[in-house]
Amino acid sequence: MTNPLTFEDETAARFARRPWPTTSIRPGVEVSFEFFPPATQAGEANLAACAAQLEPLGPKFVSVTYGAGGTTQDRTQVAIRSLEATTTMAVAGHLTCVGATQQQVGEVIDDYIAAGVRHIVALRGDAPEGQTGGSVAGGYRDAADLVAGIRRHVAGTSAEGMEISVGAYPEVHPKAASAQADLDSLKAKLDAGADRAITQFFFDTDAFLRFLDRARSAGITAPIVPGIMPVTNFANTCRFSERCGTTIPSWMHELFADLDDAPEVQQMIAATVAAEQCRQLAEHGVNQFHFYTMNKPEITAATCRILGVTPASVRSRQAQAS
Numbered sequence: 001m002t003n004p005l006t007f008e009d010e011t012a013a014r015f016a017r018r019p020w021p022t023t024s025i026r027p028g029v030e031v032s033f034e035f036f037p038p039a040t041q042a043g044e045a046n047l048a049a050c051a052a053q054l055e056p057l058g059p060k061f062v063s064v065t066y067g068a069g070g071t072t073q074d075r076t077q078v079a080i081r082s083l084e085a086t087t088t089m090a091v092a093g094h095l096t097c098v099g100a101t102q103q104q105v106g107e108v109i110d111d112y113i114a115a116g117v118r119h120i121v122a123l124r125g126d127a128p129e130g131q132t133g134g135s136v137a138g139g140y141r142d143a144a145d146l147v148a149g150i151r152r153h154v155a156g157t158s159a160e161g162m163e164i165s166v167g168a169y170p171e172v173h174p175k176a177a178s179a180q181a182d183l184d185s186l187k188a189k190l191d192a193g194a195d196r197a198i199t200q201f202f203f204d205t206d207a208f209l210r211f212l213d214r215a216r217s218a219g220i221t222a223p224i225v226p227g228i229m230p231v232t233n234f235a236n237t238c239r240f241s242e243r244c245g246t247t248i249p250s251w252m253h254e255l256f257a258d259l260d261d262a263p264e265v266q267q268m269i270a271a272t273v274a275a276e277q278c279r280q281l282a283e284h285g286v287n288q289f290h291f292y293t294m295n296k297p298e299i300t301a302a303t304c305r306i307l308g309v310t311p312a313s314v315r316s317r318q319a320q321a322s
């Protein structure tokens with residue numbers, strides 16, 4: 001007769017048999033969430049509800065996007081002020097420089113500072129359709145020039161410690177002259193004073209890992225945070241990906257095929273895809289994730305849970321820190 005299993009043995013055996021999502025990956029995972037500024041009152045209420053659902057997950061920061069050329073400037077300010085007033089989360093404001101003078105950009109920075117913002121996601125932005133370049137006399141050349149400008153602008157003020165994040169492109173920016181030129185551009189932004197890079201969303205996890213290797217080999221030591229896009233609508237994601245140069249792997253087309261009229265099923269598959277992507281990244285030592293929430297919190301919240309980021313784990317982390 002064999003010895004009966006102890007309770008501990010049984011529990012260990014049960015956990016070993018469990019599929020991955022029921023165990024947390026690793027301690028110390030940090031998350032951040034990106035929102036877009038709503039255009040309607042209903043959208044504002046939705047953003048407030050979205051923020052309330054995600055706040056207990058203790059994000060390092062949340063950010064609000066900004067329409068290039070200042071097209072959503074007012075809405076971005078409203079959303080930032082509302083998040084600052086109703087939550088305790090650190091709020092980052094995105095800022096683009098295309099089509100604006102340095103003085104106009106400086107005014108937006110001052111508005112951000114007045115609203116309590118101490119973190120800017122600094123981007124060049126894209127010129128409107130049909131226009132090329134987008135540089136104006138007295139404007140910033142590119143995002144590296146903008147980063148240097150922000151550092152000069154806040155120097156010697158109470159906002160001197162302003163955090164700056166910049167964009168990075170694991171699959172190469174569609175307008176970059178070459179992959180090397182794109183990497184040089186990222187290095188220039190970090191050398192100009194940015195603290196971290198956040199990537200364009202991607203679904204080819206290996207492309208991100210190769211990019212990370214290339215960046216580290218090029219001497220880039222700053223954090224490079226993967227941008228995770230939960231697929232809230234596959235057709236829209238495909239359109240958006242084409243514009244950004246993000247590859248949609250063929251297995252995703254197969255997974256989402258013929259589901260245009262089944263949004264709930266799409267959501268379930270999307271949650272699995274995001275969780276699996278984060279699992280692969282975490283297995284390679286990635287422990288910071290930036291979620292493009294599209295102001296829809298559900299898949300992001302589910303993926304965070306699977307990463308071990310839950311209200312309970314956040315409370316225990318906060319208790320240990322205090």
Ligand code: FAD
Binds near residue numbers: 143176198
């Ligand atoms: P840069 O660092 O200046 O350039 C990136 C690369 O593009 C370089 O290789 C550069 O050489 C190459 N390039 C060459 N020619 C051009 C050209 N004509 N235009 C652009 N790039 C060129 N956009 C918004 O409008 N609002 C946002 O809130 C916003 N948030 C973003 C957040 C993240 C995390 C990321 C990754 C992107 C975001 N974008 C946003 C999109 C971004 O503005 C575009 O990708 C833009 O084309 C490049 O911005 P950049 O700051 O990376 O530019």
